[in-house]
Amino acid sequence: MNKILIVYASKSGTTEKCAYKLANILKLVDVVNLSSSKNIDLNNYKTIIIGGNIRMGLLSKKVKRFIKDNKLKLLNKNTAYYICCGLVENKEQYFQNNFPKDILEKAIIYDTFGGEIVLDKCSSFDKMIMKAISNSKNKLSIEINQKSIERFAKVIKESLN
Numbered sequence: 001m002n003k004i005l006i007v008y009a010s011k012s013g014t015t016e017k018c019a020y021k022l023a024n025i026l027k028l029v030d031v032v033n034l035s036s037s038k039n040i041d042l043n044n045y046k047t048i049i050i051g052g053n054i055r056m057g058l059l060s061k062k063v064k065r066f067i068k069d070n071k072l073k074l075l076n077k078n079t080a081y082y083i084c085c086g087l088v089e090n091k092e093q094y095f096q097n098n099f100p101k102d103i104l105e106k107a108i109i110y111d112t113f114g115g116e117i118v119l120d121k122c123s124s125f126d127k128m129i130m131k132a133i134s135n136s137k138n139k140l141s142i143e144i145n146q147k148s149i150e151r152f153a154k155v156i157k158e159s160l161n
């Protein structure tokens with residue numbers, strides 16, 4: 001019952017990569033992709049980490065739905081949330097706009113792990129959107145922030161003691 005679950009949804013693979021980076025640090029973790037698993041039994045876990053990507057300011061619909069459908073259970077667990085996004089300076093805004101207030105209040109930690117631009121997984125429309133949101137003032141971050149992942153993992157580990 002001390003097992004940790006990481007649930008994520010990822011469009012171009014970065015949120016998935018981060019899920020495994022985090023799992024490698026935490027050990028004894030189950031990692032589940034929301035796009036391929038439908039019935040996840042949360043009762044088997046004391047700690048649940050949820051990761052999602054941001055596109056056009058919005059959190060992945062699958063992650064949003066998962067949180068909505070499991071809200072009561074999540075409020076009674078150790079929970080933590082991460083997002084992958086290019087405009088890391090907008091992180092607080094993305095969390096406040098996309099996650100229920102009580103879910104964030106109850107979280108052990110929530111943070112961004114940065115983001116990546118995977119051009120071969122982007123349609124021409126995606127590229128147009130990215131050009132529109134990335135200008136001289138707002139530059140899309142193009143790397144995963146390993147330090148943030150390590151800090152996040154440390155907080156989770158401390159919460160298990």
Ligand SMILES: Cc1cc2nc3c(=O)[nH]c(=O)nc-3n(C[C@H](O)[C@H](O)[C@H](O)COP(=O)(O)O)c2cc1C
Binds near residue numbers: 009126129
């Ligand atoms: C079409 C598109 C829209 C995006 N919109 C945003 C955005 O509004 N804000 C932001 O910070 N990052 C934005 N990004 C960057 C993504 O959040 C980043 O690429 C992230 O790593 C994607 O995660 P994933 O690979 O798990 O899908 C966008 C990327 C794409 C391709």
